[in-house]
Amino acid sequence: DIQMTQSPSTLSASEGDRVTITCRASQSITNWLAWYQQKPGKAPKLLIYKASTLESGVPSRFSGSGSGTEFTLTISSLQPDDLATYYCQHYNRYPVTFGQGTKLEIK
Amino acid sequence: QVQLVESGGGVVQPGRSLRLSCVASGLVFSNSIMHWVRQAPGKGLEWLAVMSHDGSITINEDSNKGRFTISRDNSENTFYLQINSLRAEDTAVYYCAKESSSSGWAGVFDPWGQGTLVSVSS
Numbered sequence: 587d588i589q590m591t592q593s594p595s596t597l598s599a600s601e602g603d604r605v606t607i608t609c610r611a612s613q614s615i616t617n618w619l620a621w622y623q624q625k626p627g628k629a630p631k632l633l634i635y636k637a638s639t640l641e642s643g644v645p646s647r648f649s650g651s652g653s654g655t656e657f658t659l660t661i662s663s664l665q666p667d668d669l670a671t672y673y674c675q676h677y678n679r680y681p682v683t684f685g686q687g688t689k690l691e692i693k
Numbered sequence: 694q695v696q697l698v699e700s701g702g703g704v705v706q707p708g709r710s711l712r713l714s715c716v717a718s719g720l721v722f723s724n725s726i727m728h729w730v731r732q733a734p735g736k737g738l739e740w741l742a743v744m745s746h747d748g749s750i751t752i753n754e755d756s757n758k759g760r761f762t763i764s765r766d767n768s769e770n771t772f773y774l775q776i777n778s779l780r781a782e783d784t785a786v787y788y789c790a791k792e793s794s795s796s797g798w799a800g801v802f803d804p805w806g807q808g809t810l811v812s813v814s815s
Contacts, residue, residue: 629805630802677801681755682800684737687738
C-alpha cells in the first residue's frame, strides 16, 4: 500500500497568516491527490482533487500544488473558520490511503 | 442537494455482527459509486470498501476482507456495510461517501454522510 505522510501534525497560526501543509507519498502518485477539511465533530469535506483543482464552492484562499511524491496545501490568508484537521489522500490505485492529518489551530 | 444519512451504529459486544445503512437522497443513486470510510476515536481516516453503481464490482481493503461485506439496494437508495465478528479495534465512526462526480472510479469522496458511531465493548 502507498503510505501518506503529512507534516506538521499540528500547526498554530494567526488570522491572516499564510499556512502550508506538506504531504509526501511513499511512491509516485502523479497528481492523484485530494485534500479534505474536517471540522471538529463533523464529516470531512473535499477541498481539492487532482492535486490542484479546487472543488466547487471552496474559497479561493485554498490552493494545492505538487506532483509525484510531494504535495502542499496552502491557505493564503488564514481565517477563523479554517480551524480544522486537514487530510491528504492518494487515489492512484486501491486501496486509497490518507495521511495522518494536520490539526490547524488559530492563535 | 445530495444527502447521505447513516444509521445502525451503537454499542455491540465483541464477536457480534452489525449492519450499517446509508440512505441517499438528492441524487440518482443507481448511477452513484459508493464507499465506506471509518475513523477511530481521535484517529485518522481509513478507507474500507467501494461498490460500483450497479453492485457488480466491489473492492475491499485487504485487512477487512471476509469480515466486512458491502451491498446496496438501488430501489431503496440504500447502501450497506455488514461487519461480522466485531472487535474492539472496530470501534469508530463509520461514514458512507459518494464517489465524486469529478473522479469516476478513482476514490475521491464527495459528499460524506454525518457518520454513525460503532462502539465494540463487553
